[in-house]
Amino acid sequence: MNRGSSPRLSLRWRVSAAFGLGLVVVVSALCAATWHLATGYLLSQRQLSADRHSRVNARLVDNAVRDQPDGLGELLPALAAGPHSTILVSLPGGWRTAGRPVAPEDLPPGLLTRVHAGAPAHERFLADGIPVLAVAQPLAIPNGFYVELHPLLGLERTFQNLRMILFSGTVVCGLFGVVLGAWAAQRALRPLAAFTETAARIARGDLSARLPEQSGPDLAPLAATFNSTAAALEQRVRRDARFAADVSHELRSPLTTMTSVAEVLDRRRDAMPPPAQKALQLLLAELHRFRGMVLDLLEISAVDQADNGEERELVDLGALVRGGVASSPAPRPALDLATEPLLVAADRRRLDRVLANLLDNAARYGGGAVRVAAYARDSVVRLEVDDAGDGVPEELRERIFERFSRGVHAGRRDPDAGTGLGLAIVAEHVHRHDGRVWAEDRPGGGARFVVELPRARG
Template sequence: MSLRLRLMLVFALVALAAAVSASAIAYWLNRDAVLTRTQNAALDDFRKSLQDNTGSLPLTPTCPELQEAADRMAATSQKYEVLLIDKVTGGGSCAAPSDRDLFTLEVVPESLRKAVNRERPVTDSNRYPYHLYWQRITLDGKPYLVGGAKVIGGGPTGYLLKSLDNERADLNSLAWSLGIATGLALIGSALLAQAAASTVLRPVQRLGDAARRLGEGKLDTRLQVSGTDELADLSRTFNRAAESLEKRVEELSAREAASRRFVADMSHELRTPLTAITAVTEVLEDEAENLDPMIAPAVQLVVSETRRLNDLVENLMEVTRFDAGTARLVLDDVDVADQVTACIDARAWLDAVELDAERGIMALLDPRRLDVILANLIGNALKHGGSPVRVAVRTADDSLVIEVRDHGPGIPEDVLPHVFDRFYKASASRPRSEGSGLGLSIALENAHIHGGEITAANSPDGGAVFTLTLPRGTATESEPDDGDGSGADGDGDGSSPGTAEGNAR
């Protein structure tokens, strides 16, 4: 649930609770006031009318006399019905109602009749033996007030029946009015919540947008700050953090650029003396049989280390091109099986590699860079896993998949996340190896420039499996070789013919 919706919901719930509570209190206060006023007016009028109209009756009136008195009592402005009960001349008792169809003795609750006829002892705190009692009842779904009292001194017992239907209608109108007011309060709270949410969340939204732009690399992103509240302080903190981050990134970028320039310049500067040294070592290698046996091992060491240094310089130059973004693809439609076979044959690996690839699988890619990837993956498998190495080529949807599997001990789980890291050595105690530790990282960069990926895993049957996935067709436009060493002449391919470098396992 969004923050805006939660804020509006909280506002609505608070407003609803407040409106319902206020409406309920107002309703019950008005209800009590209306009913009490009507009830008191009717009972006071009934008490006075009972005294006035029964005081002139004889001690034992006749039934018509009771009826006449009841009719007179019912004719007041309070509009209630009257029932008088008394002993009459000739014996027996008479019940005289003002409306025989509506008000009879059966309408009066039994508990009320008992209370009216119960004589209480007269004391200092109770001056009269009989009192006026009342009760609210419902007849045929309509509310009524029933009251009763006995005339002191042997007079009749009188009851009244007052309709409360008008009061109920008034209270229903009041309830509807309060309900409408509650609804309006709820709508008003929703609008207020919307306004408050917009006021509060707009700076938060701007802060979120600024944070996304900052995450996308737009380090010059800043927020306009106004006010002195907490959100303004947060915006100022964001601006300070963004400014500090921009300065830090500029410093790191400058250092990184300087490092790349240093590596590139160093590699170029080393090529000239290395060319001369390589020529000399080739001559020494050709004359190795004629050299003193005591000198021959030293000459062979110089030759191998010169070649290794030359490979390292070429690899560093290729890495520099990737870091600088100057590496380019020279695309061509190639038969993948022929390309893999050519890579294996050029390095004399035919006896150590099993190839499972059908001819006719065509793909648009850079043949030289594919050769670099395959040389590094297969060479790494041969060096660390031993032969036979199995290379399988297949297609999956619009992708080309090449799996290189060895039958060695596999890759330790703590090494797997780092096999493509530059200069990573699996054993810190043996930092020196035949490779430079750049082979697999160069292979991965060459896969990325094609829009592909390389993954490393351990096979359940033993051994390591490197999986190269490349698109069979690419949207990257073929560009001519601009002299950056990415052409097919083998310069800077990360692996010279006959060798392959990978991160040591």
């Protein structure tokens, strides 16, 4: 991830969000269609009922005006359907009203102009905060109109309940979609998790790791290709390891012969002229360096061989450090060891080589080890080797654990320059034990090499 960029959601969460969003879109479309159909149907039914009711009432008003014009005072209150209904009648002498008081001026503009013979006009609006349906009917008298305001409180409550149900249903379906997406993603990504775990095992050095056979037609070819690639990689690594081992073994005999001859000549150095003495000194230095490289190559070859765990035992890292420091030819550093046993399941020979290489690296490049510590932290056992050098530049802290890498000392050719395999052997041995190794700055200056191994229970 680039610095400054926002972190991306995992594939599982993206699939879950896609499921949830898709379900919300589908359900929202269905809810919108349901809302429009249901509200349209209920409004049309309410309008038909209001039309029938208003048509009957308009005939009664027509008859009353024709037979007894002054009889509207008793008729109109009787025609009001409820406390929230309003009746307005337009006569040549003015407006007559009954029910909840609503002024004629509050009627929607243009309502009466849309009334035609036999064709009432309708309009919904708020009358003093109450939703009503206005139905205007023409009367038989000239410029006579019958207007009735039907309250829609019950219908509005129905709409509100329907709106709440549809909204709640959409939210619930969205959450269900997220859960369904998470479940589907987990099942779909389960083979990918197996691929990741197998690849991680191969990266840690377990070249025999393979994927289980897949029954699905989509995953079976991928698993077969992965396993064949892993098998080819294992064969290549084994072949390279055997080649390095064979070459190293073949080099030991002539190298031993040349070293013996050079040492015999070295004993007669005083009888040689100065140029020959200088050449012999350079030859001995290169032979000793070459011999160390061959031994390291043999160790690398042994590291590359499969570790079946048969040589592992419970090792007290504190006791191993104490013995390793005591047998080291370098000056003894300060020891900072825990009092309790620091048990790890390990190959003792390989751990001895890890400590020896770290002490040798400190002596060659760091001015010597000044402190060696071992203690437990959570579920791991931690080994620290501090030196008195200039430290390791941050850009080289990973590269120095690669084979034939000597960091800032890559250009040195003196006998004490090393071969660039010591820290690579450390990294290989530590990774074989499911541990970690890295370099960091030591408080107060210098470098600190840290090894963490899983702690074993005795």
